[in-house]
Amino acid sequence: MASENPHKSDYNSVPRIRVNKWVVYGAIAVVALIVSFVLRRVDLALLLDFPLDVEYPVKTSMNNGLDWLVINGAWFFDGISYQIKVWLGRLKDFLIWLPWPVFSAVIILLAWRIGGKKIVLLAAVALLYIGVMDLWESAMITVAIMIVSVSLSILFGIPIGILGSRSNRFDRILRPILDGMQTMPSFVYLVPGIMFFGLGNVSAVIATVLYSIPPCIRLTNLGIRQVDYQVIEAGTAFGSNRMQLLTKIQIPLAIPTIMAGVNQTVMMALAMSTIAAMVGAGGLGQDVLLSMGQLDQGGAFLAGMGIVLMAIVIDRITQGYIEASQSSSSTTNQE
Amino acid sequence: MQETLTNTTESPLDPIISVKSLWKIFGSNQEEIVNSDDGETDKTEVLQDYGDVVALNDVSFDVYPGETFVVMGLSGSGKSTLVRCLLRLIEPSSGEININDDDILLYDADRLREFRRNEMAMVFQHFGLLPHRNVIDNAAYGLEIKGVDKDERYEIAQEMLNKVGLEGWEEARTSELSGGMQQRVGLARALTVDPTILLMDEPFSGLDPLIRRQMREELADLQAELQKTIVFITHDLDEAVTIGDRIAIMRDGRITQLGTPEDIITNPIDDFVKEFTRDISQTRVLSVQSIASDLEQVFENNTGVSEIIQAMEDTGKEFAFIVDDDSKLLGFIDKEAIEGAADDVSLKDMDLSVIEPIHESTVIEDVVQLTLDNPYPIPIVDDENILTGLATHDAILQAFAENALQQQTN
Known part of the structure; x- marks a missing residue:
């Protein structure tokens, strides 16, 4: 056997008294209170106000920086703005052009294929409500904004998530950014939107994408990282290269988790497209906002209910899709 | 009796796998430990002194073409690490692994991939099947990543599925199959690429005893037909004795005894091996x-x-x-x-x-x-x-x- 650990005896020779850690924390709190009391009594300005205030220079330089970006990056932001405006406009016009029975039929068919009878009923109720409450056109605008924003979120979110899953370094950079994005109050996203893209639907789309992209990135990353190691090992043992592992094993097995991310993205996009009414986005959110402004509580409530029903239907349909994809690629190995 | 020890097993051929003084140490002091080895490196001592885990401790052995070489040991003995090193799923700390006289530890990534695609295939304890694919697409996986076209790979996969008795299950999801059948898919997947060497990491451990025995027998029949070189990992001496031409017994990362089943049963080298051999009847290994x-x-x-x-x-x-x-x-x-x-x-x-x-x-x-x-x-x-x-x-x-x-x- 090995010789005795040399550190062991030193460690034991120092007598140690075990103190409950809560006693220690309590003592620290008491001391802190006493010190505060004494300082307030002494009333020394240096100790009561922060000696340094850098708010102004930091704030100003940020504002200047943004101004510079707005002026010099105009070609870039205008380009994006134009593209989004065109596509969003076409989609919106198309959806409004679609006769309500056609649109309803498509949604109900979708609900029936993916969700079953219950969801069909729910979808029918929601469509009926939106129709009879004269919210159809607003709802179509909201749907158009949603489709464009969610498509953009997925288009960028899934590849970023995949990159995050492949490189731990990239993941470490990504994580605090996503944390920041998710803790930031939602209307903060509206401000840069207005500055770069002006008032209207484009700002709304950009703000919605920024707000709703984190869950898509996170869950794509998580889904790929969670794929059973034994399956990856088997894939490697048969000589798969990294791309083959990704496309033939990791992504297919991560689909349920990625879809859960997409579901969250959709729900967050719906929430944000409502708030985006504040920067001039049309749709149900605008109905709520305008009604509130006119002290028309009833109108605000009806439009609000429209949003709620839409949210429930979209959530149930996407959840149904996730369940379907889970059962088809379950990783459980039965004995 | 000495003569019977050498029949069929000690081939006059050159070894197909020749492992020389292979080390695997998990931890940060790999080089130091290997270099300071005096032939008596002890797993517990290294753990105490360096905080590193010795998984493979100076392991050397040869495997001859067509033989079934069994590595037997308890969990933690390093047997799973060893078999993974043979495919470089785990990178050894030092040593040589010569396969067909070529040290695979010197291969670059491309060469290694080619080697994995063509020379060796592995069957896993927990099957490692792709749950999102049906049976035939699982079986054909090895060919698919080699770029074999669909008709050809399905034809070969179908042939192997028939061999392992899974005819008619091609379209089934792997999660619908019993454990024994899932492992058949694993076996078919390995055979489909027609490897020279088949690695089997406790392939039957997860199955219940009746199925395990049946699978063993079927493997023996398949082996009689295909004549592959098999490296078989098990914790079960009974299994080792049944299917092995030669058995290496591992303990704490070392091979403590290497010999024919008869050798090991009749002359256990130490109490540890003796303990294993206790329940194995000599009549199963002694020749008439x-x-x-x-x-x-x-x-x-x-x-x-x-x-x-x-x-x-x-x-x-x-x-x-x-x-x-x-x-x-x-x-x-x-x-x-x-x-x-x-x-x-x-x-x-x-x-x-x-x-x-x-x-x-x-x-x-x-x-x-x-x-x-x-x-x-x-x-x-x-x-x-x-x-x-x-x-x-x-x-x-x-x-x-x-x-x-x-x-x-x-």
Whole structure:
């Protein structure tokens, strides 16, 4: 056997008294209170106000920086703005052009294929409500904004998530950014939107994408990282290269988790497209906002209910899709 | 007995796998530990002194083409690490792994991938199947990533699925299958790429005992047909003895004993190995040659009939084995048959009863039924059909009795 650990005896020779850690924390709190009391009594300005205030220079330089970006990056932001405006406009016009029975039929068919009878009923109720409450056109605008924003979120979110899953370094950079994005109050996203893209639907789309992209990135990353190691090992043992592992094993097995991310993205996009009414986005959110402004509580409530029903239907349909994809690629190995 | 140790296993061929002084240490002091090795590096000491885990401790062995090489050990003995090192799923700390005289540890990523695609295939304890694919797409996976086109890979995969008894299940989801069937898919997937070497990491451990036995038998049949080189990992000595041509016993990252099943059962090198061998009956590994009794009642075919009858009456044994002048077994005759024959008939012209001889390398347990079905001793022959001994009822009973006694005293 090995010789005795040399550190062991030193460690034991120092007598140690075990103190409950809560006693220690309590003592620290008491001391802190006493010190505060004494300082307030002494009333020394240096100790009561922060000696340094850098708010102004930091704030100003940020504002200047943004101004510079707005002026010099105009070609870039205008380009994006134009593209989004065109596509969003076409989609919106198309959806409004679609006769309500056609649109309803498509949604109900979708609900029936993916969700079953219950969801069909729910979808029918929601469509009926939106129709009879004269919210159809607003709802179509909201749907158009949603489709464009969610498509953009997925288009960028899934590849970023995949990159995050492949490189731990990239993941470490990504994580605090996503944390920041998710803790930031939602209307903060509206401000840069207005500055770069002006008032209207484009700002709304950009703000919605920024707000709703984190869950898509996170869950794509998580889904790929969670794929059973034994399956990856088997894939490697048969000589798969990294791309083959990704496309033939990791992504297919991560689909349920990625879809859960997409579901969250959709729900967050719906929430944000409502708030985006504040920067001039049309749709149900605008109905709520305008009604509130006119002290028309009833109108605000009806439009609000429209949003709620839409949210429930979209959530149930996407959840149904996730369940379907889970059962088809379950990783459980039965004995 | 020494001779039987070398039959079939010690091939005169060059080894197909030759592992030389392989080390795997998990931790940050790999080089230091390997360099300071005095041949007595101890797993517990290293853990205490460096905080590193020695998974493979100076492991060397050869595997010959066509043999089933079993690595046996308990969990934590390093057997799973060893088999993963052979495919570089785990990167060894130092040493050599020569496959077909090529050190695979020197391969770059592309070469390694080619090697994995063509030379070796692995069957996993937990199957490692792709749950989002059906059975045939799982079986065809190895070919798919090699870029074999769809029709061809399905054809080959179908052939292998038929071989492992999964015909008709091609379209099933793997999660719908029982454990035994899932492992068949795993086996088919490995065979589809037609590897030179098959690695099997406790493939049957997750299955219940009945299925396990059945799978073992099927593997033996497949192996008889395909003649692959197999490296088989198990924690079960019983399994090791059944399927292994040679067995390496691992403990704490070292190979403590390497030999034929007979070697290991009859001469366990230390108490650790002995402990394992306790429950294994020697009759399962000892060949009939070791209990063969001397030749008696054996006559060349030019012997006179009356002489043979006389001998039967003298010994009271009413049978005779007839050989030619090279001692090759010709047949068998009992007293009734020989007495019925006319005196002037030569033995050469008589119809001898056929009695199925057993090969001298057959293990004792496999001849029990034959002995019970037969009132006379069973002739034992070598490769040339030369009669070398007889397996008598008494000798077989004796072998079992001795074994039972030994197990009691252990």
